[in-house]
Amino acid sequence: MRxxxxxxxxxxxxxxxxxxxxxxxxxLVDGVAASSPSMQIDPERSVIDYLGERxxxxxxxxxxxxxxxxxxxxxxxGKDKTVLDLLPEKLRRLNLFPCGRLDKNTVGLMLLTDNGExxxxxxxxxxxxxxxxxxxxxxxxxxxxKVALETGVYIAGGYRTKxxxxxxxxxxxxxxITIIEGKYxxxxxxxxxxxxxxxxxxxxxxxxxxxxxxxARGEWRFLTEREIRELESHGRN
Numbered sequence: 001m002r003x004x005x006x007x008x009x010x011x012x013x014x015x016x017x018x019x020x021x022x023x024x025x026x027x028l029v030d031g032v033a034a035s036s037p038s039m040q041i042d043p044e045r046s047v048i049d050y051l052g053e054r055x056x057x058x059x060x061x062x063x064x065x066x067x068x069x070x071x072x073x074x075x076x077x078g079k080d081k082t083v084l085d086l087l088p089e090k091l092r093r094l095n096l097f098p099c100g101r102l103d104k105n106t107v108g109l110m111l112l113t114d115n116g117e118x119x120x121x122x123x124x125x126x127x128x129x130x131x132x133x134x135x136x137x138x139x140x141x142x143x144x145x146k147v148a149l150e151t152g153v154y155i156a157g158g159y160r161t162k163x164x165x166x167x168x169x170x171x172x173x174x175x176x177i178t179i180i181e182g183k184y185x186x187x188x189x190x191x192x193x194x195x196x197x198x199x200x201x202x203x204x205x206x207x208x209x210x211x212x213x214x215x216a217r218g219e220w221r222f223l224t225e226r227e228i229r230e231l232e233s234h235g236r237n
Contacts, residue, residue: 004037108203
């Protein structure tokens with residue numbers, strides 16, 4: 001791989017920025033100043049330093065984000081802030097996108113990646129990837145409503161939702177609901193189907209991923225190697 005392409009694909013620098021840094025001796029390959037932007041390197045083995053900082057190569061990038069309220073799940077939006085706007089400029093240079101979507105006012109776990117094939121597998125209806133949400137409802141959920149939500153209710157378009165799991169808090173005004181599909185506004189519509197209303201919704205799991213409690217709203221981190229292995233394995237099932 002060309003050195004300037006490597007620096008571009010890792011989000012380190014643009015091609016022109018790389019050329020300038022190389023001319024000034026600011027890019028090292030295995031401890032030696034790079035000779036030109038077209039220099040061939042092995043992305044898996046070569047040790048690259050850019051302006052004194054080690055460049056880590058990742059075939060794919062996986063980021064866990066704790067999405068805050070008011071941010072849209074998109075790569076760009078002419079009106080509202082997007083989930084990518086919460087990342088530093090270096091990462092915004094990568095071709096990252098949200099794996100699935102959360103409503104503008106829904107908060108919590110979001111996966112950002114550039115692995116389109118994995119994203120497709122995880123989001124495919126036949127994959128039945130479980131997603132859990134902590135919720136707060138306007139009124140108490142009765143036993144009858146709980147059974148209805150767990151067995152399936154009819155929402156917009158006459159669609160009947162697949163079986164869900166519901167663990168209610170003691171006051172029965174909230175709890176955790178787990179679904180294996182992701183229709184538009186699904187949980188909101190499910191609660192409306194039993195004459196109730198969602199007041200707060202937070203996604204806490206997505207497949208094998210669990211929201212890191214150490215992440216404040218709007219904060220992010222790279223997935224660990226273990227999380228990546230489990231996620232990729234889950235996506236193949």
